[in-house]
Structures are given as structure tokens and as C-alpha cells.
Amino acid sequence: AETDEEAKELYAEHVNYFFNRCLHVYPGYADAPGYRTIKTIKKGALSQYTRSSLASLGKLTWEELVADGHIIAGSPETVVEKMKELITGLKVGNIFCLLHIGNMTNEKTRLSSRLFAEEVMPKLQNMWPEWEDDERFWIHPLEDRLEPTVPVATMGAAE
Numbered sequence: 001a002e003t004d005e006e007a008k009e010l011y012a013e014h015v016n017y018f019f020n021r022c023l024h025v026y027p028g029y030a031d032a033p034g035y036r037t038i039k040t041i042k043k044g045a046l047s048q049y050t051r052s053s054l055a056s057l058g059k060l061t062w063e064e065l066v067a068d069g070h071i072i073a074g075s076p077e078t079v080v081e082k083m084k085e086l087i088t089g090l091k092v093g094n095i096f097c098l099l100h101i102g103n104m105t106n107e108k109t110r111l112s113s114r115l116f117a118e119e120v121m122p123k124l125q126n127m128w129p130e131w132e133d134d135e136r137f138w139i140h141p142l143e144d145r146l147e148p149t150v151p152v153a154t155m156g157a158a159e
Contacts, residue, residue, distance in 0.1 A: 004074035012062040076119035114159035
């Protein structure tokens with residue numbers, strides 16, 4: 001979207017659908033028997049899907065989802081600003097973005113993808129210039145890897 005207000009107008013319905021419907025977890029799974037050890041029970045460690053957190057998640061507004069960092073949305077300028085905060089705060093170099101959410105239409109998905117590719121991504125690509133040539137985290141074929149062999153059927157093998 002071109003502005004924060006337009007982003008809310010275009011995408012709030014789909015974000016709410018995703019958070020209120022698609023992320024629904026049956027409350028019985030929040031603390032299912034057999035998933036906690038005596039040690040975790042003694043510490044009071046509970047699942048991230050406690051009944052109260054599940055109940056509140058479906059009630060968050062667009063403003064709360066944005067303010068609390070559940071989503072990064074808005075104008076390209078807002079998204080760049082928030083993405084830079086996220087990237088530098090977490091000290092990460094690879095980010096996966098969900099540019100389609102909930103029941104979003106093809107047209108809206110294409111719009112958000114185009115704006116991200118043209119106006120956001122270029123401003124994030126060189127955030128860590130000191131690591132530009134570091135390829136340790138890129139996929140490379142293994143040296144001396146085993147090649148799978150295909151068994152050859154022989155005549156009369158079933159006899």
C-alpha cells in the first residue's frame with residue numbers, strides 16, 4: 001500500500017481472518033496431558049499456547065498487531081523502517097516475508113509483492129556490507145557426497 005492508512009484499509013480484513021481463524025488452536029491442546037515433564041511442571045513452565053494467550057490473540061486489532069510487532073505493515077517507508085529495526089535488533093541477514101496472508105486476493109498479493117520488491121527490498125539489501133562476500137550460510141553441494149544407486153531388477157528375481 002502507498003500509505004499506512006491504505007494498508008489498513010486493504011489488508012486488515014485478511015490479517016484479522018488469519019489471526020482470528022487460521023491460527024485458532026483448540027484450547028485443549030494448550031496444556032495437553034503428557035507433553036509436560038515433572039521438571040517443567042515444577043518450574044511452572046507452560047506451553048506458549050496457554051488459554052489466556054489464545055483467547056487474547058483473536059481479539060487483537062490491526063493497530064495492536066502492528067504496534068506489538070505481530071505484523072509489519074504500512075507504506076513502503078514504514079515497512080523499511082520496521083524491517084531495519086527488526087534486522088538490526090536480531091542481527092540477521094536473511095529474512096523470509098509472508099506477502100500473502102489469510103484470504104487475501106490475488107490482486108492484493110501482487111500489489112504487496114510488487115511494492116516490497118521495488119520499494120522495500122532494495123533498501124534492505126546492503127545492510128551488512130561487511131558480510132557481503134560471506135557465503136557460509138548459502139547452500140552448496142557436499143564434497144564427496146554419496147550418489148544414490150538405483151537397484152537393477154534381474155530376470156527371475158521373483159522366483
